[in-house]
Amino acid sequence: MMQKIQRFGGAMFTPVLLFAFAGIMIGVGTLFTTEAIMGSLASTESLWYQCWNIILQGGWTVFNQLPLIFVVGLPIGLAKKQQARCCMEALVLYLTFQYFLSTILSQWGTTFGVDFAAEAGGTSGLTMVANIKTLDMGMIGALMISGIVIFLHNRYFDTELPEWMGTFSGSSFVVIVGFFALLPVAFLSASLWPMVQSGMRAFQGFITGAGAMGVWIFIFMERILIPFGLHHLLYFPFFYDSAVVNGGVFSTWATQLPELAASTESLKTLAPYAWPTLTGLSKIFGCPGIALAFYFTAKDSKKKKIAGLLVPITLTAIFCGVTEPIEFTFLFIAPVLFVVHAVLAATLATVAYMFGVVGAMSGGLIEISALNFIPLMAAHWPTYLTLLVVGLVFTGIYFVVFRFLILKFNFATPGREEDEEITFHNKADFKEKQAAPKGSLAFMILDALGGKDNIVDVTNCATRLRVNVKDESLVKTDSYFKGIGTHGIKATKTNIQVIVGLKVPSVREEFEGFL
Template sequence: MGLVFRKKHKEEKQTKNGNTELKTAKEKNAWSNVLKFLQDLGKALQFPIAVLPFAAILNRFGALGLTFTSITDVTGLHITNKVGYWISYIIQQPGKIVFDNLSLLFALGLAFGLAKDHRGEASLVGAVFFLAIYAMTSVEHSLPEMLYKNVLTFKSDSGETFSSLFYVEKFGSDGKTIIGGIYVLNIGVFGGIIAGCLSAVLYNKFKEIKLPQALSFFGGRRFAPMVGLAITIPIALLFAIIWPWIQWVLMRFGQAVANPNNPAVAIPGTAVYGILNRLLLPFGLHQILNTFFWFQLPINGHVISPFTGAASETTEWVNGDINAFTRGIEGSGFFQSGFFPIMMGGIPAAALAMIMAAKKENRKMVSGFLGGVALVSFISGITEPIEFSFVFIAPLLLLIHALLTGIFIAITTALHIQVGFGFSAGIIDYCISFAQSWGFANYAVDVYHFTANPLWVLLLVALAGGIYFITFYTVITKMNIKTPGREDDFGSFGITEDKAAVKSELNNKNLKSDKYTVMAIKLIEAIGADNFVEIDNCATRLRLIVKDTSLINLAKVKAAGAFGTTILNKEAVQIVIGTDVEHVANAMKAQLAR
């Protein structure tokens, strides 16, 4: 009897252990799928974001020209220099239209980026999906008003009732009398993201559907827009139920955090954002965090003129810190300003510290690589090639980098410095933002009229450079961290190649003399030609889907010239190449197609 009981107990225990292991495996697989989707989302977000840098240049220079060639007062617009005004108008409008329609661009870009075959029909579904949801939720007298017209209300002086879930007070000339309400509910970039993601799901599911012959014209890819239109009805209703409350909370959050006059919230709030931004970098998830603060967070304030600091009579609500800074909203720029000292001073200094910490025999080779990407960081604000030189081999350096980023963002917030960017925090964006930043400084009062001056950013750049250099050099040398040039088997790190060897290798393979082709060949050898499923890229990384990531030779990947590798799960891997990653991706596709 005891033997039977023990045998039964053992079988139950084995079954329980087996179920536990199966459950754990399913949980790991589910997390891997979530992580892969977030990675794909981060990659797809690059499509709409890629248009911003040049759009920001056109918009800001055009707006600056309009400021000096016209006057807008209570009686309307007065053009003081017709030729200058119309030239400025022509320059500004192509850039302005991008920022005015970012939500739609996100819907188009994500639908295209997440579609398996990257065809234009997916973008059509995304556009239809977003426009339908927008029409039913983000215009006056639409579904939210049907549901919440009498919730959290305020009254105008004439007795008209408005819900503060989607209206804000419109004040009269005295600034106190409520003369009406301004409809502010807007699904914004978040709505564009949802529309783009769901459109891609529908497109991927129905793009090959077959219908009866009489309806065959509407089959395949033509079927997805129709399904999309039908799905918009419940999705729009869901947005109408939930989004007014979410935006109401976000507006209060934005008023608290994007407000330097409330330092108890603004300083730690922006600092925590900066720390999380850098900590999420190795996984490519910082783009998702950025999307919320840069494009969705509602910010309210007067419109401040460049240079002069003249303020509009009324305030405006604008979604997203980048959009708000571009518009000149007084509380904008605090989620961007602190990155300028880091990307123009800190990261280049970290590169210099790694050069000086390298072994003497390797220093020249390391200088060629790190010196070039340090210059890229200073000019354009692209820092990943440097950051990926240390984030995986020394998590302590990543933690220091994240904390220093938070500290400098806290400093710029405390000083009321407002500098924005269209792409990233390099000298180019600093220059094109200078006029607007100077206007914010002129608008500031008390001591902040002095501390908010954008010229202080240059001092902070030098300060960040000094702190980063001393900190990184000390930690690297004292802890003997194997940053580039300190490895025992340093080799070439893929930075430079012996020209004769490269030429010989190309001749043996009958290939064109091209460094990207050489790198592609080496990466394919490291990963395995039969191991590839999908090759894609974002701004600086190869984003690969493979059959088995355990088959990748990471040492060979590094020797091929990669700055860092992130294994996400059994099938997904990211390899940091740099700003010319697209050329490498194209060369890899060409080699695998041979």
Template sequence: MKDSRYFAAFQQLGKVLMTPVMLLPIAGILLGIGAAFTSTNLVSTFPILANDYLKLFFNLCKSAGNSVFNFLPIIFAISIAIGYAKKEKGIAALASVISFVTMHNVMSTLLIHLGKLDPSNLTTGQSLVLGIPSLDVGVFGGIIVGFMVAFLHNKFYNISLPPVLGIFSGTKFVPMISILCSVVLGFIMSGIWPAIQGGLTSLSNLINSTGAFGTVIYGLSERALLPFGLHHFVYLPFFFTNLGGSAVIDGNVVEGAVNIYQAQLASPSAMFNIDVTRFIMNGKIIVAAFGLTGGALAMYKTAKPEKKNIVRGLIIAAAIPAFFTGITEPIEYSFLFVAPMLFVVHSLYSGLAYFLTYILQVNVPGTSAFGGPFLSTIFNGVMQADKGSNWIWIPILGVIFFFLYYFTFKFMILKFNYKTPGREDEIINETSENNNLSKTDILYDIIEGLGGKDNIIHVDACFTRLRVKVKNKEIVGDTNLWKKLGANGVVQVSDGVQVIYGSKADVYKTQIREVLGLD
């Protein structure tokens, strides 16, 4: 029984993280549009983009998108704390915010005291987090905080303390114990994370010195470290330091892959160099614009037939920023937690893409700083063919990787029954045999159908099902009753029932909780 509870909690992770994942597509589109149309190269090609009003519009788009991506770690922390909290979820959310801030303040204070962090000169792997100079622990840090707070909340939200401390009993104790544990977590992360980042510095040196093999490691590790928030640590040193190369362009010494490539673009005679371009993500064009699009199509094709309409919007919205701007997180997070082996394969294919673009000398950068895959292919590829862009290989490799991702993802999803979007549960067509019930009538009829108020322990919902934990399943209404109440069916599970209401499920969940006074 204990093992089944842990398994159920892990299965719940996909549902818990659906809220932040659903935010990513629109944030990615806004950020991609803003970043692409404010890039230096594109503005120099189309001077009209330098217009103050256009710049303001695209900068606003970029800021709106960044409002999600920059705060994704704390969004994950809050979502996990709320999702796993049994009751008093608002207190869990408050405790997760306080804990997240406390952890970073502790890391900041300790590292500044030890002389390992200079707020005025942050190095790679350090950043401002909610205005706090700290270690960039990324989404991984948010997930740790979320689980820690959820555990503490469920253990202590109804604690009774001795009379002298009685004022701190119950939910008021949760933020207090969370702060104390966050102090300890901050100390632990301060010791562990710099060591991990030191290992990545050694990895950077290996990448830089091993040619084609290093290029494979670069592409693979840049993707594989995304869940831990460490992928920035892989590529940033190559972007702006001499680790990414040093060159003399038109008599000027330029260091860093991004700076060298920009200088080559501006030079009338300098040719592109693959030893520079490989560090500004030429392989990402293939993976982001084509590979993940194929993977997204596979997820759509393998979704339950009844759910394809629901999944289509999510997949299209996630694929658009990947194809046009290279922002891949909306797609990646849609399968990262529910099918981590797909992410492993994706990381391996990323390494392969970087290897092939290096061998074929595809000198087209794939970062959003250069407009992303689509615009970069046009302006840095097609229009710079005389500089040796070799852009013709992009559509050729793209088609290959599209089908490689499509067939691999489709096979693995079906073979291992991964619960990618649209495969969580079945639904039946949303029809109702009785549409004449008022809102109030149907709520009370649903409650009676579940055995009455005293039989209901907990009410929740997924995309399509009203999930209810009950004391006695035997007194829950049968399928015929639920058909009369507008449902498509009812399924009994180990601790209750699931009533299939389609898109109405989440609305009914909230309304029933309000009627019954449940959290």
């Protein structure tokens, strides 16, 4: 079950990888179309505004069509065969489901406690999907329907029909089965989802009322779940769905940017919902403190090599918001340090929140700048100055705490291990391996996993190649994987996560080619 949950979480990252660029375009477009920042240049009648507004509206594509994108994105990671056809089947059946649901509610809405005559949006519980007025099930509904279609696709796509019925085979057969399977699902959704919406509104009130304690618990859980690959499942409903605000934190924040830029009132007052995305603060301020602790506790003979390792992975965390490379350098050597990291990350976000810091800050410095600093610095510079001070203080706290624990318990963090070859190989060694026959990184990973006959399935998230194997005893050690150019592995019996980095999509593609 854990493997299936991890695989599901990894598959959701296929569409999520689009969010960073979309967020940047929204941030830049909002900056140049906000009259409070650009003055008369950004008046709606000006050519400047009209040109930038085109870019801004294009940037909204991903967030405006989020359910559709998840519907077609999930099969890419979870369909076992003919992923492209499964994407088409998922889209067709998702729209079919919406027509079912829309018709049910238009005819019997009052029976299910739904006022279908109300305008879509707001607190009505209704929305528009592909010009279909329907129940607002958000990303959860999209993932549910896509998951059902993937199950049907994997089970029925290869069903052999009599020759005279051949036109109904393959995708057509999956859609036929799905058509009838989704009818009861539509009735159940009409019956149960309004109650779920009421529960969500109650949860919003609870978590908002929890204040700083709610912030600390959420950020701590998000960090501590990273080793298990389950953190996506925690934050998705908050970031992109309606767990704390209708439409999700990112979409609501981006929509509200012009209002935020035009006001000098506290961001915490203007956007009290925007605290779950403070997960990015530890990436910008915590990871440098960890890296400095590693460097200053390393053996003198290894400091130069340690710097070569730490600089790129620390910059990746700061600017791109991808922390696995640096976190996995110490996670398995000293798990207690990761728990401390989660505690400090939660405390950093909570302290910043108590000082009035909120915003779309889950990514790295590039994304955070586009959605926060660039469009809002003029009106809210005191808040961001406060964030800088708090952040730098915590960089120092991270450094002091990690350095103390490393020296106190003699943790074999990078640069302190006895066997240099366990963690480090020089560039010449790596190039030599790359130059070997079939010596690509993907092939070396495949070989280290026991060869293609040992592979059950493969998917990926932002930085990890997630593989299920038949026999875990055939998988090489963590140090071996580091030696061939990865950042190591996280192994849970037959579920293996290879920490590759941001190039993992291309590595997966080549890996599947070898399979």
